[in-house]
Amino acid sequence: MDGGAGFDRLQPCGDEGVEPGGVAEGDAAAVGHERDRAELTTKSYAGGVALYLRWCRATGRQWPEAGRDLGLFMVWLKYTPAAVHGVVPVVQPGPGSAAVRGERRINRVLVAVRGLLSYAVTAGEAPRGVLGQIYELADSRDLPTEATGEDGGLFYRMRPVHRLREPVTEVDRAADAELVAMFVACRSARDRLVVLLLGRVGLRRGQAAGLRRSDVHLLPDSRGLGCEYPGAHVHVRRRENSDGAWSKSRHSWVAPLDFLAVSAFDLYYKERHRLQWDSGSDFLLVNLFRAPLGAPMSPEAIGELFERLGKRAALGRRVGPHMARRAFGSNVADAGGTPDEAQALLGQRSPDSSGPYRFPDPGRVRAAVERVPTPRAGAGREGSR
Numbered sequence: 001m002d003g004g005a006g007f008d009r010l011q012p013c014g015d016e017g018v019e020p021g022g023v024a025e026g027d028a029a030a031v032g033h034e035r036d037r038a039e040l041t042t043k044s045y046a047g048g049v050a051l052y053l054r055w056c057r058a059t060g061r062q063w064p065e066a067g068r069d070l071g072l073f074m075v076w077l078k079y080t081p082a083a084v085h086g087v088v089p090v091v092q093p094g095p096g097s098a099a100v101r102g103e104r105r106i107n108r109v110l111v112a113v114r115g116l117l118s119y120a121v122t123a124g125e126a127p128r129g130v131l132g133q134i135y136e137l138a139d140s141r142d143l144p145t146e147a148t149g150e151d152g153g154l155f156y157r158m159r160p161v162h163r164l165r166e167p168v169t170e171v172d173r174a175a176d177a178e179l180v181a182m183f184v185a186c187r188s189a190r191d192r193l194v195v196l197l198l199g200r201v202g203l204r205r206g207q208a209a210g211l212r213r214s215d216v217h218l219l220p221d222s223r224g225l226g227c228e229y230p231g232a233h234v235h236v237r238r239r240e241n242s243d244g245a246w247s248k249s250r251h252s253w254v255a256p257l258d259f260l261a262v263s264a265f266d267l268y269y270k271e272r273h274r275l276q277w278d279s280g281s282d283f284l285l286v287n288l289f290r291a292p293l294g295a296p297m298s299p300e301a302i303g304e305l306f307e308r309l310g311k312r313a314a315l316g317r318r319v320g321p322h323m324a325r326r327a328f329g330s331n332v333a334d335a336g337g338t339p340d341e342a343q344a345l346l347g348q349r350s351p352d353s354s355g356p357y358r359f360p361d362p363g364r365v366r367a368a369v370e371r372v373p374t375p376r377a378g379a380g381r382e383g384s385r
Contacts, residue, residue, distance in 0.1 A: 048112030329357030
């Protein structure tokens, strides 16, 4: 089976990319967008699909029907290095062979492949039997209690057949001192604004890169602009952007700005007017120091900026953009913010979604322990009654 009119154009490009025009003009990435993935996750989807197609081509398999051999694909993923100048190294699995991809990366590739094959079945480009090759019927008895819902009843679900057990990895937030050091290491007002948009406003890098100047309201009262939200703020909206920026949140929301962020906006506007006074771009963040001048700043450029700032500030570890967002959520909680306030400020629909963004300050945790009375103090109060 060679695929239909849309899918037959899907071609691997290198080791981690897909050529434009693949899967009906990029439906491999559309699988990620349709499921509300962030732009980085969507890019990972496309890279995973490319690896699957490369394996199918190298082994002479037809991709719509190769789901039955995903176990062999997993071995290939684990031991096959990336192609160098178009040359694929010989795979030599076995005792003593070093893995080139870890469990986490392999699982992410399998998620992309399952998404592609499921999408192909829905579109009629792959036989329905493919679903039985990549999923098995399971029930809720093996799920943790918090995942079974309020009623706790028995229900059935589709469980992936192919999945590796991943090692536990610790996630972390950026420390306030690290963000301050990165802020000080900035060499432009634009870069300082980027650090604040992520670390002080709590935006994702895709949301920051997708902001338009019309989304920014810095006046104490914006009713003259048709906006009823009080105080300085930015509107975060999902839209298709030429720079590849993408807001993971399906709904639009408002992020309030404090005086520090407002000051950073003012300084950036002056800098932009001085360097790019004739730029007609409505994007908020644009290239000021490298070509193409005036073009919107991409999410990848924000990631590169954070990497440069970390080295310039000599932090001793990599502090990524998402760690700055986690720092914001943690600081909201440490400042006495309630979970629903953190949820609103992070632009999330579910109250549980803000949990991974709250890392309590050790001093606050210590204070909570010290507020618990000792048993002797409790017994003394009982005896005095």
